[in-house]
Amino acid sequence: MLDQNNHQGKFGADYVRVLASAAGLIWSQDDVDLDAVDLCLKMPGRTMRGFSPRIDVQVKTVRKLDVGDGLINYSRLSHDQFNKLAGTDFTVPRYLFVVHVPPNTAQYADLSTYGLLLRHIGYYVSLSDRQPLSTSDPGRHIRVKIPLSNVLTVPSLRALVTGNVVFPVG
Known part of the structure; x- marks a missing residue:
């Protein structure tokens, strides 16, 4: 059985995979994580944004928001991870996804006659409006603010991939 931290991280990534599948998206994963990209999400076929648009995402989890x-004040993004998500010099848009999970792993999912329930909820933010930090400090963590309105849903995930998302001002 996985220890709680690995279990939490795996559940967070699986939560995003389930949403991507529900949205009709294809997900993939690099065989080595060198770029702070946990998942690539792609819409197959031709769209208004071009052929098979995609995004790259870093998935983090928290037990308490x-x-x-x-x-949401997320302050566990490492300096290196922040620099690999911040700025505009990416061919593929990048996002930070933060999935709020229950403190007890037994509460991650529940099955009833109505269906499968995954707990709790995921959020997204683009760091394209932030500049990468110039000095390297491996022990430093960067605070990122995520609007509570940036909820990961099937429609919002599709909008992120197709470039049709509107970011709140402020």
């Missing part, structure tokens, strides 16, 4: 003023 730090929320204030309508924002």
Whole structure:
């Protein structure tokens, strides 16, 4: 059986995979994580944005959300991970996904006659408006603010991949 931290991380990535499948997207994963990309999500076929648009995502999980003023304060992104997500010099758009999970792994999923329930909820943010940090500090963690309105859903995931998402101002 997985230890709690690995179990939590795997569940977070699987949560995103399930949403991607529900959205009709294809997901893939590099065989080695060198670029702070956990999953690649792609819409197959021709779209308004071109042929098979895709996004790259870094998936993080938290047991307890730090929320204030309508924002999630996520402060566990390493300096290196931040630099690999921040800025605009990417061919493929990149996003940070933060999945809020229950503190007890036994509560991750529940099955009833109504269907399968995955707990709790995922959020997304683009760091394209932030500049990478110039000095390297491996021990430093960067605080990222994620609007509570940036919920990962089937429609929002499709909008991220097709480039039709509208980001809140502020």
